[in-house]
Amino acid sequence: MHAYRTHTCGALRKSAVGETVRLSGWVHRKRDHGGLLFIDLRDHYGLTQLVVEPEAAVFKEIERVRAESVIRIDGTVVARTPETVNAGLPTGEIEVRVTAFECLSAAEDLPLPVFGEPDYPEDIRLKYRFLDLRREKLHRSVVLRSHVISSLRRRMIEQGFVEFQTPILTASSPEGARDFLVPSRMHPGKFYALPQAPQQFKQLLMVAGFDRYFQIAPCFRDEDARADRSPGEFYQLDFEMSFVTQDDVFNAIGPVLSGVFEEFANGKRVTKPPFPQIRFADAIRKYGSDKPDLRNPIEMGDVSAHFRGSGFKVFAGMLEKDPKIEIWGLPAPGGGSRAFCDKMNSWAQGEGQPGLGYIFWREGEEGGAGPIAKNIGPERAEAIRRQFNLKVGDAAFFIAGRPSEFYKFAGAARQKVGLDLGLVDLDQFKFCWIVDFPMYEWNEEEKKIDFSHNPFSMPNFDHAKFLALDKGDRDTIEKITAFQYDIVCNGVELSSGAIRNHKPDIMIKAFEIAGYSKETVEAKFGGMLNAFRYGAPPHGGSAPGVDRIVMLLAGAENIREVIAFPLNQQAQDLMMQAPNEPTEKQLKELHIRVVHPIAEKKP
Numbered sequence: 001m002h003a004y005r006t007h008t009c010g011a012l013r014k015s016a017v018g019e020t021v022r023l024s025g026w027v028h029r030k031r032d033h034g035g036l037l038f039i040d041l042r043d044h045y046g047l048t049q050l051v052v053e054p055e056a057a058v059f060k061e062i063e064r065v066r067a068e069s070v071i072r073i074d075g076t077v078v079a080r081t082p083e084t085v086n087a088g089l090p091t092g093e094i095e096v097r098v099t100a101f102e103c104l105s106a107a108e109d110l111p112l113p114v115f116g117e118p119d120y121p122e123d124i125r126l127k128y129r130f131l132d133l134r135r136e137k138l139h140r141s142v143v144l145r146s147h148v149i150s151s152l153r154r155r156m157i158e159q160g161f162v163e164f165q166t167p168i169l170t171a172s173s174p175e176g177a178r179d180f181l182v183p184s185r186m187h188p189g190k191f192y193a194l195p196q197a198p199q200q201f202k203q204l205l206m207v208a209g210f211d212r213y214f215q216i217a218p219c220f221r222d223e224d225a226r227a228d229r230s231p232g233e234f235y236q237l238d239f240e241m242s243f244v245t246q247d248d249v250f251n252a253i254g255p256v257l258s259g260v261f262e263e264f265a266n267g268k269r270v271t272k273p274p275f276p277q278i279r280f281a282d283a284i285r286k287y288g289s290d291k292p293d294l295r296n297p298i299e300m301g302d303v304s305a306h307f308r309g310s311g312f313k314v315f316a317g318m319l320e321k322d323p324k325i326e327i328w329g330l331p332a333p334g335g336g337s338r339a340f341c342d343k344m345n346s347w348a349q350g351e352g353q354p355g356l357g358y359i360f361w362r363e364g365e366e367g368g369a370g371p372i373a374k375n376i377g378p379e380r381a382e383a384i385r386r387q388f389n390l391k392v393g394d395a396a397f398f399i400a401g402r403p404s405e406f407y408k409f410a411g412a413a414r415q416k417v418g419l420d421l422g423l424v425d426l427d428q429f430k431f432c433w434i435v436d437f438p439m440y441e442w443n444e445e446e447k448k449i450d451f452s453h454n455p456f457s458m459p460n461f462d463h464a465k466f467l468a469l470d471k472g473d474r475d476t477i478e479k480i481t482a483f484q485y486d487i488v489c490n491g492v493e494l495s496s497g498a499i500r501n502h503k504p505d506i507m508i509k510a511f512e513i514a515g516y517s518k519e520t521v522e523a524k525f526g527g528m529l530n531a532f533r534y535g536a537p538p539h540g541g542s543a544p545g546v547d548r549i550v551m552l553l554a555g556a557e558n559i560r561e562v563i564a565f566p567l568n569q570q571a572q573d574l575m576m577q578a579p580n581e582p583t584e585k586q587l588k589e590l591h592i593r594v595v596h597p598i599a600e601k602k603p
Helices: 059-063 123-125 136-158 197-205 246-264 281-285 313-321 336-350 371-376 378-387 403-420 462-468 474-481 506-515 518-532 548-553 584-588
Strands: 020-033 035-041 045-053 070-079 094-105 181-183 190-195 210-222 230-242 276-279 326-332 355-359 395-401 430-437 442-443 450-451 484-489 490-498 538-541
Touching: 020 045, 020 197, 035 059, 035 094, 045 059, 045 070, 059 094, 094 403, 123 190, 136 210, 136 246, 136 548, 197 210, 197 230, 197 518, 197 538, 230 276, 230 462, 230 548, 246 430, 246 484, 281 403, 281 430, 281 548, 313 395, 313 484, 326 403, 336 355, 336 395, 336 403, 355 371, 355 378, 371 378, 395 403, 395 538, 442 474, 450 474, 462 506, 490 548
Parallel strands: 045 094, 276 430
Antiparallel strands: 020 035, 020 070, 035 045, 070 094, 181 190, 210 230, 230 538, 326 395, 355 395, 430 484, 442 450, 484 490, 490 538
């Protein structure tokens, strides 16, 4: 017999009744039922119920064992009686009657429980992450992560992609976030940077003639934590393709993502490729977000015409005073009660807004109800109802101002209305591409044109006309879009991507429009520009976030629930005590002296 086990704790079934077996695992739970001692023994694979009879020689010894101790037992597999069968457990038709026992590793009193899923303080959970990982839900999510990565890798290879590894110690790159720097011992005063993304390397692989690259890439950014972003490091499905259009990229990665989600969706519906494409400008106006949750069917619309010159002087006056002002309508099917409308108005005030105007429609009341309806009159109220195809029992809310200043609030209001009224279909994963991002935007503070998003995207504009542009052509410049795109699922941005700007003259001109001289571009991005001067294919790609994919599939609210050993919100590893202070010897070897910040004096 094997030294530790003949079976795992998830393997035994009714067909094994009568066999003598050996199991090893953790004491998950102990229960004393009228002298009989029941133990749930757990390992990576599952649970098996053990039963120890009072007359057994090991009864006293095993009775003293604490939860989470590691034990080995020998015993006989017996069938459970019909009334004690646990249908929710794969091993629920059997139990093991213990005849021999050894404690392999005794557990001390636990700093946090493993049995059940208690809501415990995060600092304790992260300090004792090895215990936290024993909990069923978290354990399952981390295993899911492994399966998802295996599926992604297999599907990419089936699509003709080749896996490469790119450097971890590299030079600082202009990705937009702060770099993590690593001092060089051999080159005093110089530093490597951990890659924020393999962006330049994967483009250089295309220049080198490799046609389809991918890797499950570690990325490092010194930025603050969010629910959907881990501080410090994260992983992405990084890929790049040569001789492709934007649609070629979509056609390659769409089946990979939909296939992975279908594999692990547990019956939820998944959007079939090709995924719908939504222009950035349309996404902002319809959904109030460039990462819309399309499970919510609500689409907003411009209702300015219905208020211009109306008896509702607040909106009419705003429209008359400023040509950039718009009134947006937010339809709320099923929200046609004063109680719900007042609830939304109060919510808006809690969000720092003056309120949320509304009209609702009820039986026998011409033109709608509420103060706004009375002020604009039945004809205009009816026109609003028709615009959104609303009926009795429905409502519409209104947001006024410059769209650039209120669209995010409008998007939040749309999502709240959808969730509160039960309109959001939670039983699906709904994908879309957001396309046609603006290349440039006007920086009001600095009175200059800035890049809106990725400066290395190819402009979606005639190249000859682009090279002829003058910085004074502001109206034209602000209308230029880029071959840049985001993949969005259920309101979560999985990645940004682009068809890259592979032409040096177009790249230099793109930066010139944003106020960068040719000398500055050559100094900052000379390596990439020089590579492009020796024959670069048109190329593009993207990098869906692995952590976010797993978070969606696991139904987790926080990305730390799908990472085995995450940092906390302050970018600390409480278990390994990182970051920590280097020794004087280490600093001396690296030719570094630490200068601590001077504490500010309180007035």
